[in-house]
Amino acid sequence: MACNGSNCQSNCHRDEDDPSAKSDVAGSAAAAAASVHSSGAVCVKCKANEPIPAAVARGGEVGRFCADCFRSNVFAKFRHAVTSNAMISPADNVLVAFSGGHASRVALQFVHDMQYKAQKNFDASRDRSLPVFGVGVAFIDECTAYPIPSSEMDRVLGDIKLMVSQLSPPTKELHIFPIESVYSEGSRDSKDRLKELLDRVTDATGKEDLLLHLRMLSLQKIASDNGYNRIVLGSCTSRIASHVLSATVKGQGYSLPADIQYVDARWGVPLVLPLHDCLAQELSMLCRLDGLKTVELPNGPCSSINSLVSSFVALLQEENPSRECTIVRTAGKLTPFHFNRIPEINDCNVPLATRRRQKRSNLKLNGSISLESFCPICYSPLNKSDLPALGSLETRQSASDVFGAACCSSCQFQILPRDASDMEQFYSLLPEALASQAKQTNKYDFNPLREQIQDYLLSDSETDP
Template identity: 50%
Template sequence: MAVCGSACGSNCVPKDTEGEEGERLKRLSLEEENSVRRCTKCAEEEARKECNGLCAGCFRAYLYGKFKLAVTSNAMISPTDKVLVAFSGGPSSRVALEFIHEMQSKALACWDASNSQALPVFTVGVVFMEECNISDELSDQADDVIAQIRSIVSGLSPPSKDLRIVPMESLFSSDLRKLVGSINDATGREDFVRHLRMLSLQKVAFEFGYNKLVLGLSASGIARHVLSATVKGQGYSLPADMQYVDTRWKAPVLPIRDCLEQELVTLCNLESLKHVQVHDKPCTSINGLVSSFIARLREDNSSREHTILRTAGKLKPFNFNKFSSNQYEYVPSRLRPKFQFIETGEPESPEVLCPICASPLTATELATTRCSQQMKGLNIKEMEAFYLSCCQSCHFQILPKEETSMSCDGFFDLLPKPMVKRSLLRDEIKDYLLEDS
């Protein structure tokens, strides 16, 4: 190609341009020799292998974008809310706390810059449920875990967060340690503690005036729940546990369900987000076996967890998993068509829930309960009404059997009162039977 100092034709290239092109090709060749991969999004920073081709900054923006989209598009948090973050110290809840804190900080900055300052900014609190007194599994690590929790929350930048460390047994008058210890099945014991934890979080939220509850439930956690619930025979109630909207609970549950657990761990390592390292003991329960199975699937293909979540997401949700037409006015109009709405005049079919796990009962379970109640007549005891209201999974894994050391009466007397109140009351059963007579 000709090069000269004057304009002599279309094939002539200025000398400076040819030099710049040569330097660019030389730089690209040098990068290829050094095997330097650039970020697939910004094409400037070096891509990290653990970030799926993204640099550290773009990877964080990617996760924060998914979290913020889930919160805003589902109207999870409004300016007047009081938000309580259930903090266990693990990577998932640590990232949830970090992102909620960032959203609050940005909202405060916008509020300070606003002239009118008409809308308030939501407040954030943190709660840690101390469970060492009801189980021996974490008792030897309790003091160290609590110290780390205090250090993490106090180390956040302003605005500061109120941290409440609440022993679970202090919320109920029952002997929870004896109650949990009476459950012989390892899977049932784990599930019952999880139900108690959820009940405790609701109680703390209401006592301190919080109306929203954020859980660090990731896509990986939901994938594990999908498989374990299927194994336990809880497939009918499965759609209820994986939706954005769940009015079974008085305070809405808001999981970070669009992020994988491995992504959250990677972000904690990149951002040096301090989280609690708990040394898990060998687990032989169904939940532990499913966790091991999911981990092996992740090694083969990291997208398997999202595949499980998408497949289970096709199940039809219940009425308490739907938006009502006069609810969530903060949902943008362009996003509303993707949700299922209940019109004001549409009749709702009330679901009968298990008093222990709050799972909807199947038609077969309802028919069995109805038949048993009719056989026992109007003089049915409160304990019998409670047992008849429980789902088959809780009957098999949690409730005491005849060969166990604790009687059914003793187990019922130890149950927390809020859990007992969720069962059918004796007067309601009498009215129900009188209508059929």
């Protein structure tokens, strides 16, 4: 309803009645436009504001946008990844893996923004038919693997608690999980077992990879114990590009497509990568623009393949800002696995639009059973060339032999000990969740059966009415 011009206190009619006001507004607008154009550059999106200064943006796509357009552009990438891949629905309970770095900080902030908006819509609606998804935060404490002064770790934990508590409602529960807790509860020597396990891996890359797998096992344990059905990772384009090259160097080409998709549901709780299309440079800049606090744990020099490849990719990115995107787009042409999608939801509480989006994003599967066996350490899908070793598992005598034969070639080369006696000791130090994977792999391997009945199976075209 329009206000009365005679009684209005906001001066909204002043421009209509006072010619001087019109000239003042026009003059200020002209001055603003002149100041922007005097620099010789404008934002490529709004065509009005001055882009982020080159000294701050450090080139690349960041320097083409003004601050507001840059912020909305990064969030649009996040939102598109979430909606087009049906990553988060109103009935979900989401766990954000939080390390304190730029990527995980932006992931937490964006997930919070989505939840906050959903809560406002819920409060404003009359029927309140759509629930608001829950959000939790998980921080993995790796002090046992990488010794850090207690004062430094206390500072980091204090900063993380502060960052989570300062987020506006709905409240988010913070789970601080020591990585040695992957062992059975009540195990008093879990720290010593973990240290000895890592000490028995002599290869720097193997030790780093094993710790990564234990970290993933920790996130799965937190999620399953606390009722979360999604795990949000802060993996961005830069991180994925480095993984593409390092996995290729380590001989993990067959399983590579499994790790670089938007969704990874091979685990008990599916993983989602909403920052898949965002560069690390963009996330770092966003944290600076919005004043998002981050924490960094001190890391010593590392000569692993992973760190060397990351340095190499960072150098390529400096020479050509499109290199990381090119690497990820090229790897994206590989055929994904059947588990690179969110399992279909039949819950009536999930909106029909969400279910339709999920159905469009899901891959068409040839059969309803899993066609892959998985490495018990890294959980990578195994190639058919690795399966003959699995077929002879029953003829092996020791559990360590069964476990070693079930691992992928990369883990066998970089993580597992060569000597049989060392292998026995290594196996005895593994968490039960890892040790039991070899038994599950052998138990649920349907490939031999499928190959025997392949001639009698119907294709998708034959089953369609």
